[in-house]
Amino acid sequence: MPETVEEARAAKVPFQIIEVDGPSMVPTLYHGDWMLVQYGARVRPGDVVVLRHPFQQDLLVVKRIAERREGGWWVLGDNPGAGGDSTVYGVVPDELVLAKVRGRLRRRRPWAEGEGQRSVTAVLSWAFGAVRPVLSGRSGRSASRRLRAR
Numbered sequence: 001m002p003e004t005v006e007e008a009r010a011a012k013v014p015f016q017i018i019e020v021d022g023p024s025m026v027p028t029l030y031h032g033d034w035m036l037v038q039y040g041a042r043v044r045p046g047d048v049v050v051l052r053h054p055f056q057q058d059l060l061v062v063k064r065i066a067e068r069r070e071g072g073w074w075v076l077g078d079n080p081g082a083g084g085d086s087t088v089y090g091v092v093p094d095e096l097v098l099a100k101v102r103g104r105l106r107r108r109r110p111w112a113e114g115e116g117q118r119s120v121t122a123v124l125s126w127a128f129g130a131v132r133p134v135l136s137g138r139s140g141r142s143a144s145r146r147l148r149a150r
Contacts, residue, residue, distance in 0.1 A: 014039055016099070018050070024077035024084055025062050028134060032107035035062070035134070041100035043073075048101040048134050051075065054089045062101065073097060106130035 020033045028048060029035065037050055045065050053059040063075035063085055072093040074086045086092065106129070 015102075020062065020104075022082070024079050024082035025064070026079040026082070028064075028078045029062060029101075029104055030107070034105040034107070035101050036103040036105075037099035038102050039099045041102075043097060043100050049073075049075070049097050050099040050101065051092055052096040052098065054092055054096060060098070065097075101134045103131070103133045 015036060015038050017034055017036055020029045020031055020035060022031060025048065035050075043049055043065055045067050047065050048062060049065055050060055050062055053061050061084065063077055066074045066076045066086070068074075069091050072091040075092050076085045076087070077083070
C-alpha cells in the first residue's frame with residue numbers, strides 16, 4: 001500500500017486509508033480517526049474532501065465542500081471554531097481537490113488503552129458506531145499517512 005497521497009496518486013490507487021490529525025472536522029471526523037478516501041471521484045457540495053492547502057502546497061487538509069464558485073470550490077470545516085478554511089484562503093481551485101472521503105473508522109477502541117476488559121456487547125456497540133460512511137451534508141457545515149485536518 002502506498003505510504004503517501006502522492007504515491008497513491010502516482011500508482012493510480014483508487015482508494016487509500018489515511019489518519020486525521022486535527023479538530024477542524026469535528027463532529028464528522030475526530031483527531032485519530034481513519035478515513036477511506038477515493039481519488040478521482042466526482043465531488044459536489046456537501047462532500048468531505050482531501051485537498052492541498054492553497055497557500056501551503058505541502059499541507060493536506062480535510063474540508064467539506066460548501067458550494068461552487070467562480071474559480072473553484074468554497075470549502076468549510078465542520079468545526080467553525082477551528083478555522084483554516086475558505087474564509088481564510090478563499091476559493092480552492094479544482095486541481096487542489098485530491099480525493100473524496102467515503103468512510104471513517106473511529107480511533108477509540110473500548111477494549112484498549114487501559115480501559116480493562118469489555119463485554120462482547122460493548123465491543124459490538126463500538127464497532128457498529130465506529131465504521132460509518134461519511135455522508136454529504138447539505139448545510140455546508142455539520143481528512144504521508146497522517147493528514148492534517150485543520
